[in-house]
Amino acid sequence: MAYILILLFFKIGFYLILLLLSSRESTVFLQNMLSLQRRGFIRKGLQLASLPLIYPLAHAEKFFVERNNLKLSLNAYSFNAALSEGTLQLEKLFDYCAKEGFAAVDLTAYYIPEYPEVPSDGQLYGIKKMAHHRGLHISGTGVRNDFTLSDPKLLKQEIDLVKNWVVAAAKLGAPVVRVFAGPRLKAGESWEEKVEFVIRACKECASFAAGYGVIVALQNHNEFVQSAAQVDYIMERVDEDWFGLVLDIGSYSQHDPYEEISKNIRHAVNWQLKENVNHFGTQKPVDLKRLIALIRESNYQGYLPIETLGPGDPFEKVSGFLARVQEAMG
Numbered sequence: 001m002a003y004i005l006i007l008l009f010f011k012i013g014f015y016l017i018l019l020l021l022s023s024r025e026s027t028v029f030l031q032n033m034l035s036l037q038r039r040g041f042i043r044k045g046l047q048l049a050s051l052p053l054i055y056p057l058a059h060a061e062k063f064f065v066e067r068n069n070l071k072l073s074l075n076a077y078s079f080n081a082a083l084s085e086g087t088l089q090l091e092k093l094f095d096y097c098a099k100e101g102f103a104a105v106d107l108t109a110y111y112i113p114e115y116p117e118v119p120s121d122g123q124l125y126g127i128k129k130m131a132h133h134r135g136l137h138i139s140g141t142g143v144r145n146d147f148t149l150s151d152p153k154l155l156k157q158e159i160d161l162v163k164n165w166v167v168a169a170a171k172l173g174a175p176v177v178r179v180f181a182g183p184r185l186k187a188g189e190s191w192e193e194k195v196e197f198v199i200r201a202c203k204e205c206a207s208f209a210a211g212y213g214v215i216v217a218l219q220n221h222n223e224f225v226q227s228a229a230q231v232d233y234i235m236e237r238v239d240e241d242w243f244g245l246v247l248d249i250g251s252y253s254q255h256d257p258y259e260e261i262s263k264n265i266r267h268a269v270n271w272q273l274k275e276n277v278n279h280f281g282t283q284k285p286v287d288l289k290r291l292i293a294l295i296r297e298s299n300y301q302g303y304l305p306i307e308t309l310g311p312g313d314p315f316e317k318v319s320g321f322l323a324r325v326q327e328a329m330g
Contacts, residue, residue, distance in 0.1 A: 068296050073104035073139040075307035076111055079314045083111040094134045100322060104139035106305040109165055118164050124171045139303040140270050141169050142178030147201040148194040148224055162205045170212040176270045178217050178246045181224040199237045206240035217244045217269050222251035228263040235267045244269030253278040265298045273306045275321055288328035
């Protein structure tokens, strides 16, 4: 098919040249063209067809479709109570992830010993090795932070916390550090004023993270950030190569969640796939087939961490939700 299109292109170009040339010039041009051997002419045509103005249009579309590379990860927050209370150790969590067939674990930093302080290199490398021996990657980590603070000293502490864990993430082999914007606004506070602190902090952290090969990713957590428009506002103003979005499908409460997801998916560098979406303030089971279709229509590549919340046995909840996600992915 490509061969036919290339020949058609040159045939059209051939006649356009004849129209532009004078009668005498057309005759000379025809004589020169006929003197070329057919094989050489096609070879030269194929070489010309590789120029950026022609072939990459079709090539880009093919690349877009063929590289939809999605892998499932487990967000450790699904086991928040057990990990926080110490009744579940990371080794057992990793064993479970490997048994269930997850490609990775999204290891929130809360569950790493000594948090919010960064532990020793030996501890970090030990966690990395523990995951590797079970065939797991660490798809990301995350911290608790508040970038809406107006006090410069307090805001610097939050920025330093993120920077410290960026360095730790690089040692863990985690490509993403998830951050929050901050809590919901209090009475009398202005979103437009507070967001400027968030933007400056995110820019500083992302610029720092670039030196460690780590992406700083803001999670839309239905607190300070509640809508796709607010996500876009921050993303466009931070405008750093090493900054992106942890797309939390359960945290769009103001508009249709699937429309909001489709608006923000271009920023996604990691995800939180949850059992429910927030449909105008009402929790509704996620339409996984619709969600996976949106993801596949985009050019997102990489991990899809799943997260379960609420009461019940987390092992049963995660296993059940994983099965449903795998079925939807086909």
